[in-house]
Amino acid sequence: MGSGLALVGAYVLAGKLAAARGDHRVAFERYEEEMREYAVGCQKMGDGVAKLTVPGNRALATLLSRYDKVMP
Numbered sequence: 001m002g003s004g005l006a007l008v009g010a011y012v013l014a015g016k017l018a019a020a021r022g023d024h025r026v027a028f029e030r031y032e033e034e035m036r037e038y039a040v041g042c043q044k045m046g047d048g049v050a051k052l053t054v055p056g057n058r059a060l061a062t063l064l065s066r067y068d069k070v071m072p
Contacts, residue, residue: 004042005039013027
């Protein structure tokens, strides 16, 4: 999610800077307000993916290993 978040963030920040006519203080405040919920959601999604990628027990590790062998 890091790269996607960075791209979305850059796009939103550019829009906020344009709308604030270069006043970076106003733009940064509006940017943070708009991006906070999205960034938190991305972090939560990353936590979920990490749980699938790094199994918490032997049974899940076995299942993921078999899945990796079946999927191209």
